[in-house]
Amino acid sequence: MWAGGPHHECQRQRHQQQRTATRLSLNDGSILHDLASGRPCTASCVARLSGTRCQGIRSQENGRVVSLERYLKGQGPGGRAALPPGRTHGPEGPWGPSDVTLRPVLRADGRGPFLAVRLLRARAGQQADGLALQAQLLGLLGVLLVHDVPLSLRSLTAFTARPSQPPAFQTDKQSKREPWGCGFPLSSAWKDDMRRAAPWKPLLHGVEHEAAVEALAALVEALSNIPSHSLPLASLARGDAGCAVLFDALARVPLQADAQHRARADALLERATEALATETLGADLYDGFPGIAWAVQRVQPPSESPDADPLTELDAALEDFLQTRPWPHRYDLVSGLVGMGAYALERLPRDGARHCLEAVVARLGELAERTPEGLRWKTQALHVEARLRGEHPEGSYNLGVAHGMAGVLVVLGGAVAAGVARPAARELLEGGWMWFMARRGEDSAPARFPSRVDARHEPLTWPRRPAWCYGDPGVALGLHTLARAVGNPAWETQALALCREAASRWQDVASVLDGGLCHGSAGLAHLYNRLFQTTGEPAFETAARFWFRQLLSVHRQPGQGVAGFRILERFDDGTEGWTDHAGLLAGAAGIALALLAAISPVEPEWDRLLLMSLRPTSLDAP
Structure with a gap:
């Protein structure tokens, strides 16, 4: 028997049961299901969800623990209403949407991280918003149900009170100052996923990596020697501006960095910007002056000072154009x-x-x-x-x-x-x-x-x-990109299900006839790589690697096109034909960008051009 007598042995057994229950509730999600569905849930269930230091939700009157089900129905101990009829507190109230928060916690001894769930209690004279708590629990349930693989750190931040502020790691000593905080021990898979959440990682390894490196080198050499007159100068999608984006990306990757890449990017961009003064360009992003300006912003970020920013005048011109009403264009x-x-x-x-x-x-x-x-x-x-x-x-x-x-x-x-x-x-x-x-x-x-x-x-x-x-x-x-950007967990759940279905649903690989970003295998490979890097889900890694294999083994024919790649284009008269396309959107430059993203540790920010990602922004911006 444990030293300390029967009383201490009983305490030890209860403590061990609580620890076991905590692990089970994380592994199978049953406790969360009970909480979110409104089934009878005792205070002990709340303790199991929130850990040993949290004892449930205390009433505002006498501190007694009440069940979560009764709390969500607005009832205190003995059936008395905890929320007066018609009185609630929304996001601006004292309890708002932050009744439940999640945060990673690192113990003082370095063990962890833990998933901390904190339930705030109602104090005398204040009303807790049960609907907000229920919404938070439903959101948490949605995350656990959707993520068959471990959650990422970024996924967790979407359910904190202030999504724009990533949760800080804290020690047990700091956590003790918050009586309602406690930690769940996470599995090693959860820990690995949290480490993977932020940085971009190479997707391809071994033989696949070698094949991608060889194809990329051939593309870079071919694109470095394409005559200037063969490219439409004033085009981000098809011309010099898009190729400048490629060489800029190469210059940013440590293993690919070369002074010649930077010089090549600058030369291509200079040639493209000459069109701003010599040609009449539309306001199209892919073939007009905004596209060239987008490339300038990407390749040579201007000064923050408006006086030193060469794009300020273009911004003003675009703003004037956007005042057209009613809008007659696309x-x-x-x-x-x-x-x-x-x-x-x-x-x-x-x-x-x-x-x-x-x-x-x-x-x-x-x-x-x-x-x-x-x-x-x-x-x-x-x-x-x-x-x-x-x-x-x-x-x-x-x-x-x-x-x-x-x-x-x-x-x-x-x-x-x-x-x-x-x-x-x-x-x-x-x-x-x-x-x-x-x-x-x-x-x-x-x-x-x-x-x-x-x-x-x-x-x-x-x-x-x-x-x-x-x-x-x-x-x-x-849909997944925008749902994450606006911090809507329900939308993210729906979009992620669609992404998974898309990754597994298409079986007719013969319908994808070329390798471009727009409608070819490079575009599919890169978008699934983007999803894998964002979510960590193996299904997206599998899909991305499959489409890269298609790109390199099926859609590359050495000796043809640009470094082995030809593109099937539809012409203005509705006919289709194979072309030697060097551009970014459907041609060799875009294929090279996708391959580079698959073998390098640098996030491909260029894919914002395709709305595959959005710049990180604060949800609390004015």
Whole structure:
């Protein structure tokens, strides 16, 4: 028997039971399920959720422990109401949404980290917001159910009271000053995931890594020797500006860094910027002056001083252009409002960028069609591709990232996260999300989301292949990106489920015919790599590596095209043909960028151009 007698032995057994229950509640999630579903839950369950130092939720009157179920129903001990009728406290009240917080805790002896769950108690004269607590628990449950693999540190921060502030690591000594804080011992897998959350890591190893390095070297050599006259000068998607982004990325990677890469990037960018003075350019992101400015911002970040910033005048010109009302042009990423919004997001926090983004949100608000199912944006008939106008004489509703509403939602999410025109952007985003999610197809459909919906009676056009520009992979990643940016756990749960489905649903690999970013294997490989780096889920790692193998073994034919890569393009007359394409969006430069991201430890910030990621911003921005 344990020294100290029967009383101490009883204490030791109870303590051991509590520790065991704590581990079980983390492993199987059953306690969380009981809490969130409103099933009868005693104070001991709350203690098991929150650890040995937390004894449940105490009433504001006499400190007695009450069950969580009764607490959520607004009842104190003996059935007396803990919340007077009609009286609650919202986010501005003393209890708001922070009744439950999560934080990683590192013990003083270096062991851990632990997952700390803190329940705040109601004090005399104050009312606890039971609905806020319930929402927090549901959010926590959603995270545990969605993440079949361990949570990342970034995932945890989404459920703290202030998502913009990452939770600080603290010792047991610091934790003891918070009587309601306690730690769960995490498995080694959880610890590994928390370490992996922040930095970008190489995806490919061994033979796959060697093949990628060899292909990348061939691409870099070929692109270094392409004659200048063979590229459209004024194009981020197809010309010098996009190639400058590639060589800038190479110069940023330690193992690839070379003075020649930096010199090459500067020379390409200088050649592209000459077009600003010599050519008449539109306001398209991918083929107009905002695209060249985006490349300048990426390759040669200007001074923070407006007087020394060469892009200040371009910002002003774009802002003036965005005052056009009613808006007669396209709204999409490639050549419309969404692309201008992506440029503005890259330029924040400069005043000119903020003004441009505010104007983008305003114009999108004016274009939005309000329906009982939510908000939608119409592609007018004159903006429908010429080959499709016969099918859509009154226009259509495009759901893709490149030309449709998925791109709209991501830019609106970026505006909300950055605090720019937040009330208007949030209202548009919520309405757009509702309409968009209502378009999900049945399990028997060719894909989860159609490419287009006709403006008359909603016949659906389904994507021919999985891709970034159209189809489930690009759409799902965009939805996941915006959900994380705005800190909406319910949306993130839905989007992550779509991402998982997209990673496993497509079986017809023969439908992907080339290797470009836009609609080829490099785009699929990179977007799944982005998802893997963000979530740590093995399914995305598997999908990314599969598509990189397709890129290198199927879509690369040495001796052809640019370093073995040819691109299947659709021409203005509707026909298709193979081309030796050097550009970023669909050609060799984009393939090289995807390969570089797969073998290097440097995060590929260039993919913000494709709305695959958003710049980190504070949710508490003004």
